[in-house]
Amino acid sequence: xxxxxxxxxxxxxxxxxSAPEAAAEPVAVTGDKVAVVYFSWSRTGNTRFAAETIAKxxxxxxxxxxxxxxxxxxxxxxxxxxxPECANRKLRPIRQVAGLNLARYDVVFVGTPNWWxxxxxxxxxxxxxNAAVLKGKTVCLFQTNGGGGMxxxxxxxxxxxxxxxxxPPQAFKGGTIRGQVSALERFVTERITLx
Numbered sequence: 001x002x003x004x005x006x007x008x009x010x011x012x013x014x015x016x017x018s019a020p021e022a023a024a025e026p027v028a029v030t031g032d033k034v035a036v037v038y039f040s041w042s043r044t045g046n047t048r049f050a051a052e053t054i055a056k057x058x059x060x061x062x063x064x065x066x067x068x069x070x071x072x073x074x075x076x077x078x079x080x081x082x083x084p085e086c087a088n089r090k091l092r093p094i095r096q097v098a099g100l101n102l103a104r105y106d107v108v109f110v111g112t113p114n115w116w117x118x119x120x121x122x123x124x125x126x127x128x129x130n131a132a133v134l135k136g137k138t139v140c141l142f143q144t145n146g147g148g149g150m151x152x153x154x155x156x157x158x159x160x161x162x163x164x165x166x167x168p169p170q171a172f173k174g175g176t177i178r179g180q181v182s183a184l185e186r187f188v189t190e191r192i193t194l195x
Contacts, residue, residue, distance in 0.1 A: 026193040031059040038111030039065040046144040046174035068093040092121035114145035141169035
């Protein structure tokens with residue numbers, strides 16, 4: 001591929017909000033060295049389902065990021081509260097993630113809903129607070145959306161964790177997530193090989 005075509009492909013990826021593709025070779029790791037961390041707005045949410053499915057494939061349990069002050073359970077009220085936070089890339093205080101010691105993991109999958117084209121504020125907070133611990137580790141984003149695709153989620157994730165090895169992110173349509181178990185499992189096996 002000539003350098004003009006390669007440059008065009010890279011620019012298209014940046015404009016579409018995707019992170020640059022990493023090497024196609026999956027990372028070899030033992031299951032006890034892989035963490036799955038996620039934020040989900042509701043108890044039966046799409047991102048929660050994705051995280052639980054990914055963790056099951058790995059043979060681990062997921063860790064949940066929770067806002068210190070939860071968002072309203074009313075959708076419109078939640079939108080009114082979260083939209084300006086997302087637009088201004090604000091951090092939202094979070095609780096300590098119960099039982100999680102990131103230092104003991106080599107690979108960390110992070111799940112978020114796509115809120116207005118970016119990560120949910122509690123996920124951004126988690127990443128900013130833990131960027132030093134995640135330095136040099138392998139990290140990978142998965143997100144659920146209402147049809148908007150990846151948008152800026154992958155790019156924003158990679159910018160916060162610029163000192164980590166960032167694997168290609170994956171977007172999953174939330175409305176059909178319960179029918180995407182095989183796609184979620186393939187997402188795992190395309191990025192890691194369990195030893």
